[in-house]
Amino acid sequence: MAEGEMLKISVEEFSRVQDWMASCEDKNSEVYKKMKRRYIELKVILTNSGTNLTQLDFIKE
Numbered sequence: 001m002a003e004g005e006m007l008k009i010s011v012e013e014f015s016r017v018q019d020w021m022a023s024c025e026d027k028n029s030e031v032y033k034k035m036k037r038r039y040i041e042l043k044v045i046l047t048n049s050g051t052n053l054t055q056l057d058f059i060k061e
Contacts (some may be wrong), residue, residue: 007049011056014042018059036061 017039024032039059046053 001024003049006048009044010045010049011051014039014046014056017042018057021059 017035021032021035021039024035027030039061043053043057046056
């Protein structure tokens with residue numbers, strides 16, 4: 001997979017996970033904790049690829 005395609009997929013998934021997290025009412029639920037773990041993984045991937053998350057990251061956890 002090309003780097004640009006991988007970056008596109010990661011940005012899309014990062015956005016999707018944040019939408020799910022924002023709509024979750026119980027921040028202590030197992031589902032939220034799993035989403036947060038994926039959110040952190042994607043944040044690390046995007047940061048290490050040089051992506052500026054300032055405008056993308058609205059959860060900021």
